[in-house]
Amino acid sequence: MTANSIPAADDPRRLLSDLRALAHRVRLHQRMTWVALLVLSAATFAAIPVDWFGMEVNCQPDGGCQFARNGMLWYWIPATPLAYAAIAFFYLRAARARGLGGRRVLPYAITGAVTTIVFPAAWLAVTTYFESHPIPDQPLPYWWFVLDRLVMPWGMIGVTLLVLAWLERNVALLLFTLGYLALVLLVLPMNFGFGPPHFGIRAGMAVPQIIVGVVLLVAALGFRRAARRHR
Amino acid sequence: MTDAAHPVTGLDEVVHQRVRLGILTVTHEARRVEFGYLRTQLELTAGNLSKHLSVLEEAGLIEVEKGYEGRRGRTWITLTDSGAAALNEEIGRLKQLIARVETSGS
Numbered sequence: 001m002t003a004n005s006i007p008a009a010d011d012p013r014r015l016l017s018d019l020r021a022l023a024h025r026v027r028l029h030q031r032m033t034w035v036a037l038l039v040l041s042a043a044t045f046a047a048i049p050v051d052w053f054g055m056e057v058n059c060q061p062d063g064g065c066q067f068a069r070n071g072m073l074w075y076w077i078p079a080t081p082l083a084y085a086a087i088a089f090f091y092l093r094a095a096r097a098r099g100l101g102g103r104r105v106l107p108y109a110i111t112g113a114v115t116t117i118v119f120p121a122a123w124l125a126v127t128t129y130f131e132s133h134p135i136p137d138q139p140l141p142y143w144w145f146v147l148d149r150l151v152m153p154w155g156m157i158g159v160t161l162l163v164l165a166w167l168e169r170n171v172a173l174l175l176f177t178l179g180y181l182a183l184v185l186l187v188l189p190m191n192f193g194f195g196p197p198h199f200g201i202r203a204g205m206a207v208p209q210i211i212v213g214v215v216l217l218v219a220a221l222g223f224r225r226a227a228r229r230h231r
Numbered sequence: 232m233t234d235a236a237h238p239v240t241g242l243d244e245v246v247h248q249r250v251r252l253g254i255l256t257v258t259h260e261a262r263r264v265e266f267g268y269l270r271t272q273l274e275l276t277a278g279n280l281s282k283h284l285s286v287l288e289e290a291g292l293i294e295v296e297k298g299y300e301g302r303r304g305r306t307w308i309t310l311t312d313s314g315a316a317a318l319n320e321e322i323g324r325l326k327q328l329i330a331r332v333e334t335s336g337s
Contacts, residue, residue, distance in 0.1 A: 012325040012332075015249065019256045019322070025272065026260040099265030101309075 024169075029098055033173050034224035035090045036108075036164060040157050041216035043083040047153070048209050050075040052202050067201050073123060076153045077116060084112035084160075108164045115156035122151040148191045154184045154212050172226070176219055184212060245290045246321045250275065250283050255318040258293060258310040266306035284308065292317055 054071015088109035095102030149155050158181040165174040184190055188211060193204030246252060253273050258264050270280050287293045292314035296307045310318075 012328045015252070016322065016325050016329070018249075019252060022253055022256050022272065023260045026257050030261065095261075099268030100261040101263030103262045 026100065027104075027169060028230055030091075030095055030100055030102060030104055031168055031170065031227060032091045032094050032105075033164070033168065033170060034220045034222075034227060035094070036087045036161075037216050037220035037223060039083050039087050039090070041213050041220055043079050044154070044157075044209060044213040044216060047072060047075050047079065048206050048213070051209065052206055055202055055205065057201050065201055069205070072153075073120060076119060080116040080153065080156075081113040084109040087112070104167050105164075108160060108167055111163045112156075112160040115160055118151050118156055119153055122148075145191065146185050149185045152184075152190055154190055154209075155181070157216075158184060172223070180215060180219075183215065188212065243317060243321060245286060245292070246317045248283075250279075251287055252318070252321065254280075254283060254287060254308070255292065255310065255314055255321075258308055259315060259318055263307055263309050266308065269308065287314070290317075 051069055051072040054069070054074065056068040056070060057065055058067075059065040088105055091105035091109075092102040095105075150159070158177055161173065161177040161180065164170070165177055188208040189204075190208050190212075193199065193201065194207050195204055198204075199207060246255065250273060254269060257269060257272060261268075266277075266280070266284075269275075270277060273280065275283075284293065284295060288295050290313075292311055294309045294311055296309065298305055298307070
């Protein structure tokens, strides 16, 4: 952009292109994608000991075990809104320091905070259902496992990252999020953990969470590096 | 000529100016922007930017809010609803103009 007025014969196409470039530059200056990923990675790592020590495991003499991840259920209820409040705080502070408004992050933070209720609500619905219905003998269909993983906190992290990618018009974040969702929904056994003989129940649950935490952390470092290169 | 008015006739003189369009675009994107940020991005002197801001403020397209952060004075600019509408209209007219030029050229 220059300080000149638009001459009568100025090319409107070029003007529009300049305005789009300017808007894109503002969006780049507002982005703090790495902060969101770092906070979510920290929340994921912090959940691991809570899940480990808060898990009720009852093993029978026949070798079968029942477990209830109570710690994880109670951890994520306060941790999710706190994590998104922290993300909103850091976004707004950084934007203000750069001389920009940061309201773009608020829909993301609000969506993230709202997802807090999804996991407890799903847990409550399943528990209530099986109180009056028999547990099926046949293996559950595959889509049920995917849905179960989607409503878990790590699935919801992916869904809200899609919202952030849209708000920031961030193609790199969109691609990362699609890969992340494929990992937590289709690859990692987030709901049942890795089983024996390599892992006990607690370790089997911890390993997928460690992998998710590492993936988010590595992505945070990558996005931070990319953001520094842009400036 | 066709029956429809030429897009040029609808261009708003206040908005149809490169710097002022830049101000409206940045403010639209950021919702709220600081004077110093605008000056850097648009590569303007403080005096020149102030003049353009006054024109936009008088037209009711932006709001200017002066305050302090610590001892440092800061001026924040916010886009009004009329400003957002004027920017959308201007961009629409520019697109019409491009379409008109392309149609007449083919």
